[in-house]
Amino acid sequence: MTHRAIDLNERFDQFSETWSPKVITTLNDYEIKLVRLDGEFVWHAHQDTDELFLVLSGKLTIQLREGEVRLSAGQLFVVPRGVEHCPITEGGEVRAMLIEPAGVINTGDAGGELTASYDDSLS
Template sequence: MNREAIDLEERFSHFDEVWSPKVIARLNDYEIKLARLDGEFVWHSHQETDELFLVLSGSLTIQLRDGNVSLGPGQLFVVPRGVEHCPITDGGQVRVMLIEPAGVINTGEAGGELTASHDDSLA
């Protein structure tokens, strides 16, 4: 059992790449991930799970087919399972925390060049 606090700033200092979530902790069958986002992602969905976005810094819009959700630091949004969405940053890099079941692929059903490999090196 790890008895040390996880310092988010320290964990962010270990990577610069965007759209490539890093696992920093586990909670039951869930992974807590940090990610840097910049620009527009790909439209995708996760048929088997909801996806939680918690903005730590910057401004993020979660584009949905029926409207958008704008988020700033300290705000979160849960994208329901099966809902197509596309995150886009609003002028610069955004830092987020994601909470998802273990093994969720960042591009969901869409795949493509932005699909990140599973990285739990920061856990």
């Protein structure tokens, strides 16, 4: 096994689609994912897990039914399990890292056309 650093910029250069998380590595039972975000997602919740958003570039708002959390590059927010939320970008594309248990579906309980296929091709 070869040990090497993972270059996030190189991984982002390998895909352009938005709202479709890509697994870049695993940590125990968790997946570390990169995602490009642009526009508004769907309202959804993850009943069985928290969801961590770490903004790497751009500005992201996590809309919550009881308010919102605004994030800039270098900031993170953990959406607690079961809390309905809707990510929306401000002023263009956001690059973010997600940390979630293996197998989490990006649209949670909402489903629909923005549900991404499982993609670990960058790991």
